[in-house]
Amino acid sequence: MRRKVIAGNWKMNMLPNEAINFIDELAPIVKDTKHEVILCVPYTDLFYALLNVQETNIKIGAQNMHWEENGAYTGEVSGKMLKSIGVEYVIIGHSERRQYFAETDETVNKKIKSALAVELKPIVCVGETLEQRESGVTEQIITEQIEKAFEGISATELEKIIIAYEPIWAIGTGKTATKEDANTTIMQIRKKLAEMYGQNEANGVIIQYGGSVKSSNAKELFEMSDIDGGLVGGASLKAEEFSKIVNFDI
Ligand code: PGA
Numbered sequence: 644m645r646r647k648v649i650a651g652n653w654k655m656n657m658l659p660n661e662a663i664n665f666i667d668e669l670a671p672i673v674k675d676t677k678h679e680v681i682l683c684v685p686y687t688d689l690f691y692a693l694l695n696v697q698e699t700n701i702k703i704g705a706q707n708m709h710w711e712e713n714g715a716y717t718g719e720v721s722g723k724m725l726k727s728i729g730v731e732y733v734i735i736g737h738s739e740r741r742q743y744f745a746e747t748d749e750t751v752n753k754k755i756k757s758a759l760a761v762e763l764k765p766i767v768c769v770g771e772t773l774e775q776r777e778s779g780v781t782e783q784i785i786t787e788q789i790e791k792a793f794e795g796i797s798a799t800e801l802e803k804i805i806i807a808y809e810p811i812w813a814i815g816t817g818k819t820a821t822k823e824d825a826n827t828t829i830m831q832i833r834k835k836l837a838e839m840y841g842q843n844e845a846n847g848v849i850i851q852y853g854g855s856v857k858s859s860n861a862k863e864l865f866e867m868s869d870i871d872g873g874l875v876g877g878a879s880l881k882a883e884e885f886s887k888i889v890n891f892d893i
Contacts, residue, residue: 647865647872648805648849649889650681650766651879652706652734653688662688663695668882670699673889678872680889682879683734683766686720693729704732704766707740710753712761722754726761733758734874735765736792738811748791755792759800766805766874767792768853769832773812781810781828786835798840806850807874808832813854815876819864825852826867833869858887865891 657665662684673680683704684692692703709719725733735758736751751767758765769788771781785808793801808829810820820828829850836845852864853874864870879885 645847645849645871647678648681648851649678649865649872650683650704650732650734650805650807650851650874651885652683652737652853652874652876653685653879654706654739654876655685656880657684657688659688659691662692665882666692666695666699666701669886670696670701672882672886674700676700676889676893678889681732681766683732689725689730690728702731703729704734704764705730706734706737708733708735708754708758708763710750710757712757722758722761722763726763730763732764732766732805734807735767737768738770738809738814742811748788751792752794752796755796755804759796759803762803764803764805766807766851768807768809768874770809770811770814770854776810776812782831785828785832789832789835790839793836793839798844801836801840801844802847804848806832806848807853808850809853809874811854815855817855819855819860820852822860822863822867822870825864826869829867829869856888858884858891861888861891 681702681704683706705725708722712723735754740746755765771784775784833845849871851872851874852870856873856875857878
């Protein structure tokens with residue numbers, strides 16, 4: 644049985660004092676969950692968040708990283724730097740980074756390799772646009788993204804990676820994919836991984852759904868056969884709402 648992983652993606656929100664207050668409020672209300680709880684916070688919140696989640700079941704992730712360990716890359720932060728302060732997860736290839744910051748399947752691939760090299764666990768995002776969904780090419784787009792992102796990644800490395808299927812048209816729009824559509828696309832991702840790595844390996848991979856997940860739809864989504872939790876944006880900014888998503892089955 645795969646575990647469920649519920650990750651918040653705060654995007655460019657929350658000052659350190661807000662992050663600290665959020666964690667103080669969240670920790671007691673998610674302490675009994677059997678699911679994994681992750682908060683992916685802005686760089687400036689990482690250190691405060693890491694200190695404040697000690698002795699809780701909440702884990703901390705970053706939202707991006709550079710693939711080089713160090714060097715002349717003004718403004719960038721490396722995986723090695725994240726690891727050095729105790730960060731455990733890192734989102735790679737979020738659609739907003741692909742859209743606004745020229746991230747490609749190739750940079751995603753480099754970042755995954757670099758994250759794994761310093762034992763950071765990547766949360767790799769894939770997803771189609773509305774136009775692609777409407778023209779019936781979702782499976783082709785998604786499997787291409789998977790193929791390129793995972794080029795040169797071994798089966799042992801695959802075990803450390805979480806995939807987030809996030810249809811771009813569902814992100815921040817209030818439009819959620821139907822649970823059937825989300826599950827079908829995630830099954831297609833698993834089928835592709837089975838071709839690349841074998842069925843057993845593919846069956847073990849955690850694949851989340853993301854895109855307007857909220858407390859009112861989390862249960863129906865997360866109870867589907869292939870949806871192993873969620874990557875949650877807007878609804879992860881309020882501790883009580885996020886706790887209801889984490890506690891979807893209580
Ligand atoms: P949303 O964002 O939940 O606000 O749609 C999800 C994401 O971008 O990861």
